[in-house]
Amino acid sequence: MSTATPTAPQRRSATAAASNYIDERTSLSVFVKELGRKAFPDHWSFLLGEVALFSFVVVLITGTFLTFFFQASMAEVEYDGSYVPLKGVEMSVAMASTLDISFDIRGGLFVRQMHHWGALLFVAAIGLHMLRVFFTGAFRKPRELNWVIGFTMFILAMGEGFTGYSLPDDLLSGNGLRIIDGMIKGIPLIGTWTSFLLFGGEFPGTAIVGRLYSLHILLLPALLVALVAVHLLFVVVHKHTHYAAPGRTQQNAVGPPILPIYAAKAGGFFFIVFGVLALIASMFTINPIWNYGPYDPSPVSAGTQPDWYIGFADGALRLIPPGWEFVWLDRTWSFNILVPLIALGLFILLVVSYPFIEAFVTGDKREHHIADRPRNAPTRTAIGAAGVTFYAGLWAAASSDILATHFRLTMEGVIHALQAVVLIGPFIAYFIAKRVCLALQKKDREIVLHGYESGRIVKLPGGEFIEVHQPLDEYDRWKLVSYETNQPLMLRPNDRGKITVAQKIRAGMSRWFFEDRIAPVTKGELEASHHSSQH
Numbered sequence: 001m002s003t004a005t006p007t008a009p010q011r012r013s014a015t016a017a018a019s020n021y022i023d024e025r026t027s028l029s030v031f032v033k034e035l036g037r038k039a040f041p042d043h044w045s046f047l048l049g050e051v052a053l054f055s056f057v058v059v060l061i062t063g064t065f066l067t068f069f070f071q072a073s074m075a076e077v078e079y080d081g082s083y084v085p086l087k088g089v090e091m092s093v094a095m096a097s098t099l100d101i102s103f104d105i106r107g108g109l110f111v112r113q114m115h116h117w118g119a120l121l122f123v124a125a126i127g128l129h130m131l132r133v134f135f136t137g138a139f140r141k142p143r144e145l146n147w148v149i150g151f152t153m154f155i156l157a158m159g160e161g162f163t164g165y166s167l168p169d170d171l172l173s174g175n176g177l178r179i180i181d182g183m184i185k186g187i188p189l190i191g192t193w194t195s196f197l198l199f200g201g202e203f204p205g206t207a208i209v210g211r212l213y214s215l216h217i218l219l220l221p222a223l224l225v226a227l228v229a230v231h232l233l234f235v236v237v238h239k240h241t242h243y244a245a246p247g248r249t250q251q252n253a254v255g256p257p258i259l260p261i262y263a264a265k266a267g268g269f270f271f272i273v274f275g276v277l278a279l280i281a282s283m284f285t286i287n288p289i290w291n292y293g294p295y296d297p298s299p300v301s302a303g304t305q306p307d308w309y310i311g312f313a314d315g316a317l318r319l320i321p322p323g324w325e326f327v328w329l330d331r332t333w334s335f336n337i338l339v340p341l342i343a344l345g346l347f348i349l350l351v352v353s354y355p356f357i358e359a360f361v362t363g364d365k366r367e368h369h370i371a372d373r374p375r376n377a378p379t380r381t382a383i384g385a386a387g388v389t390f391y392a393g394l395w396a397a398a399s400s401d402i403l404a405t406h407f408r409l410t411m412e413g414v415i416h417a418l419q420a421v422v423l424i425g426p427f428i429a430y431f432i433a434k435r436v437c438l439a440l441q442k443k444d445r446e447i448v449l450h451g452y453e454s455g456r457i458v459k460l461p462g463g464e465f466i467e468v469h470q471p472l473d474e475y476d477r478w479k480l481v482s483y484e485t486n487q488p489l490m491l492r493p494n495d496r497g498k499i500t501v502a503q504k505i506r507a508g509m510s511r512w513f514f515e516d517r518i519a520p521v522t523k524g525e526l527e528a529s530h531h532s533s534q535h
Ligand code: HEM
Pocket: 045, 046, 047, 048, 049, 050, 052, 053, 056, 126, 129, 130, 133, 138, 139, 143, 146, 147, 148, 149, 150, 151, 152, 153, 154, 157, 228, 231, 235, 239, 240, 241, 242, 371
């Protein structure tokens, strides 16, 4: 057969012509060349930011599909779709259109499920990515601002999640909104008016779904997309951090180039994230609003749960002891709402400003491009463990009723135990994490100087038994040795020859931060151990 198939060189030249055409009009090649040559260090933990990025893309694509069919109206209709048990039930157009997406639009249920699972993964990946950045100290100079941008995106993502969850106007979403309404109304003086402003009058009114819709599909995604762009631009500008290894310094970034290796890997990884989400969406139901029905406060019972990332706020409300409400100056002061609001606000403030607090305490103004191993920064790791415990306690409290019913405990017992986890747990976690880090550092020191225990016991000619130690290879030794030791700040008199109270506080904090530490192995020690192992 002699069909004329285009030959490879012809195809290439067509591609070349097309890229020339584009380049002559955009000068894109300069940018691609510059970016393509950048090295991107490789480590599994760097994939977490990518999972966040790719699940965001999935959520954007599936969300766009949903906008074609979702109707953000709270007008009342009688449901007349194909889900028989709800036929004839009065509900909002928003709820009815979400049911239509689920049962009457081809592929609608699948896309809805993918959107919801994608959202859950998105926020989870952000959280884990943030913990990776925290525990490796990758937020230090020059990346402090990127930490702030990242954290802002975290808050926006939670906002996206909450507004999205509220759109279908089903039993649970209406209930979530009722909790928010209660929290807003609990703010003294302005609470009631703010709630009226948000809901356009008495809760729930007829405006809220439309308003949340504008936030959900326009304002918040636009802000997120813009911030993601700046975030990634900063990653390129600062270079990515890398872990200590031979040839890696504070001045370079070692890894495969972005083009073609990293881009090909990342592209493949996008399809894995997409595929896994599609698989989960097709196998596990999430938010079956047809089981819940339209919003009505009366049938909500124990066991209802918000999406996971809202759990910590819900838990904070549940942990406040009863009766924290007083009438004073003819007004109700709801400390049961104010205290969690203030505590969460402070927690958020602390997290977002952590890079600046640590830099102040350590007085460290150097740039850091080698990421810390968490054990080598024991105080930071311990602070992180304390923060995670605090968050986990609040989060678990959102399921206090489920814990009580599943484990046949009293509700009060569960609440008291979780109150202890939130108030005392962080201190215990701090202590344990710090001791574990120091122990691991000591172990590293032993390994560097004496090698790994091999378990092989040998009897020497003189009758003595010794265990043969396996020496480390160069690469591992580098990893274990190459970390900085930091000294607490010295108290020095200022220009007027005085030591101020602020200086004393700072020096005290710096001592606390650095006091407990294991000195890194010195060159002399290494040489000595090398000699002794040779003889
Ligand atoms: C929408 C959410 C986010 C997306 C899509 C995102 C994406 C990324 C990606 C792809 C990277 C490079 C790969 C990696 O290190 O994992 C990165 C790095 C970074 N991200 Fe994020 N991130 C997000 C949220 C956050 C948050 C919440 C924080 C911290 C509060 C943060 C702080 C950083 C920092 C400091 C770096 C530089 C890390 C380094 O050089 O080692 N990001 N981000």
